[in-house]
Amino acid sequence: MRTAFITELIRLAEVDEKIFLVVADLGFSVVEPFAEKFPDRYLNVGIAEQNMAGLAAGLAMEGYSVFIYSIGNFPTLRCMEQIRYDICYHNLPVRIVAVGGGYAYASLGPSHHATEELGMLRIIPNLIVSAPADPYEAAAVTRLMSRHSGPCYIRLGKAGEPVISRVEQPAELRVGQILPIVTREGATAVFSTGSMLKYVTDFLNENGIQASVYSFPFVKPMDKEVLTELFNRYRTIITIEEHQRNGGFGSAILELLHDAIEAGTLIKEPTIKRIAINDTFYSKAGSQDYLRSIAGLTLNLDLFKTEDL
Amino acid sequence: MDAKSTTYLAGEIRKTALSMVYEAKSSHIGGAFSMADILAVLYEDVLHVDPSEPKMVDRDRLLLSKGHACSALYAVLGLKGFFPMESLASYGQDGSSFLTHISHYIPGVEISAGSLGHGLPIACGLALAAKRKARPWTTFCLMSDGELDEGSNWESFLLAPQLGLDNLVVIIDYNKIQSLGFVKDVIDLEPLIQKFEAFKWEVFTIDGHEIQEIYTTLSSAKAARNGVPKVVIAHTVKGKGVDFMENKLLWHYKSPNATEYQQALGQLD
Known part of the structure; x- marks a missing residue:
């Protein structure tokens, strides 16, 4: 899923000059192609998620469509107030992307089990909360959310999941689609x-x-x-x-x-x-x-x- | 710079804020008074802003991170014509957009802030956007001293020099009093100059009530595009301008009663 996400993001960034990727020192072997291709629209803030979320709000205020990216609970629980107040209250186009939803980082223990964030995030006004199932859904959600005028959360799995065969595979999704x-x-x-x-x-x-x-x-x-x-x-x-x-x-x-x-x-x-x-x-x-x-x-x-x- | 007219504006800010807080029975007049002279200089002489076009693309951005002291910012925005002064009468009243912590729904206000430690990370985003887009604006972030206890600020203090955000000017309203006591007794910030220097910021120290000194420092901090972010430590007095409010923790909370209001107004006149 993370490969589908970054591939789609790079494709989108080629045509949409507003797309900006901010990471908090995670994303090894994932974010490098984006960073190399769009150095003016990439930033590693260091291991500092509150700053990542607040800074992303500032970039979004100035017209960028910002994706913030980290793993597990770090881009969500660690900076929940910045998400609620800076990003969602100001209703800004910041897309919070977490790799490793659920028990994807199983052996790393509860610090890395992202098993509460959907509940915490879904009660915040203005925020769309998404959890794609496979690379197809991850790419489609990324594409849809890149055009959204407000904030959203995208919970990704890890890497290497297969695309699930399905009766319908619409080229584009609608917000809320089942x-x-x-x-x-x-x-x-x-x-x-x-x-x-x-x-x-x-x-x-x-x-x-x-x-x-x-x-x-x-x-x-x-x-x-x-x-x-x-x-x-x-x-x-x-x-x-x-x-x-x-x-x-x-x-x-x-x-x-x-x-x-x-x-x-x-x-x-x-x-x-x-x-x-x-x-x-x-x-x-x-x-x-x-x-x-x-x-x-x-x-x-x-x-x-x-x-x- | 006309020190006389700026001083006059600072007085008007204090009187307006006092009336708002009195009518709304709200708090935080002490922290509004401590930064009133800084706001007067910013809006009279330093910020490139246009009241008739609050969202002008290349305006300077002022973020009030100590959002609880908003009465003074609303006051100066009203006095400068961002909205009719009469609208300030609704401050804190049922249905008013003038919340008693700063609200971005008011023309001229960049961000809402209430929870501390939020302004500076956002300010870094605005300053970075100016850099990446090669725009000329300066981002100012006005913070409290107690607010420096928040860890989120230090994430930004680390990052801004790394990014060379020389278009970012932080002003610390160092009035020495925070919610439950004197700053030095809660978490002593000293040595503060050395802390910021160690974090690779260019540091200025001023008397936050000396109009000429505020102007000279903020102007030069704004002008210097030297690869380094600036922090201005403004030594101020909480409650400045009214003798019975000065340097008193009580006026972080208390709303003046009718007698205190008249006394305070008399002193400010």
Whole structure:
């Protein structure tokens, strides 16, 4: 995903002279081609994320479309107030990009587990919060957000993820778009955000489960009309995210379900089952898959209806 | 530079800010008074700004990082004609855009600030943008002394010399009092000159109430494009201009009652 991001950013910067990349001393073997090609629109501020976010706000005030880039929690939690106040309150075109969403840096421990930021960021006004699933979504979100007049957050996975095959692959995305990956006859749909998508599609394919899958590259906002349609279509919806259960993607789905109930737009109410991290830090070394498994970020056959199997 | 008219402006800033704070029953008059002379010099003689065109591309940018002292900045902007003076009557009132921490929704105000330690990183962005775009403006950042406790500032103090931001002028309103006491008792900033010199800034020290000295220093700091950012340590008195407010922690918080308001106004006249 990070390769898709930087490749797309370089392509965009060739035609859009406003694009400016700021890093906080991370991005080895990723950002160098951008820095070499556009030295006047690149800056390494050093290991100083608060300064990176504030300085980016200043650049954006002067007309730049700024991307700030770092890993894990550093460009988000470390400078949360600068994001809220300098960037989002002033409603500036700063795109906050974090590589290593979820347990991508599994063995490095909780300092590097980006598992709370979606919840923290999605309650900030003006901020679009995105978590692409694969290189295709990462490039499309980068392209879309580079033209956005306000701030956004882009949570990337790591490098080397495959592009997920899908029923539709629109050339351009809309903000809030929900993407069908596979639609099947069963009564259950899995809603996935971020890089959990590959695991989900693999699990369903390997077990021959007749459930549908939708990818949510945006945790905020979401296309409410499409979402309401999906609420009406499926009896069970399983949400899955590499994030804490409190306040994350599944919580956002529950909130929007409740809003739909309140608005009277639901014909029937689906059961929502949330797969997320259960309010816990994990201090074990291991691969990303291992961390996901001990954190319970897995599907099992019991989650599905008999007609799905 | 006409010291008499600048001194007069400083007095008007103090009287206007005092009335705003009195009517709104708001705080922070002490920190507004300590920087009033600096603001008067900036707007009378130093900043390249146009009240009829607040967003003029090559204007000088002044960022008030100590946003709690906004009454004085609103006052000088009103006095200079960025908006009608009458609108200041709404300061802090229901529905007013004149928040009691500085708001960028007011013409002439570059950024909102309230949480401390935010102005300087943004100022670095503005100064860097001028460099990269080869534009002539100077970015000024007016900060408090207590604010220097915030670590975010020191990230910027490290970076600005590295970037050669000689179009950036930081002014420290060193009134020696912060929220819970004297600066020297909370976190002593001294030796402050040596700290900034060690960080590779060009350092100026002035009496922040001497109009001519403020002017001479800010003008030369603005003019010198020598590859080095500038910091002006302005020694000031919190509550300057009203004897019972001067150097008193209380006036970081207190809003004057009717008697105090009349007494203060009398002294400022």
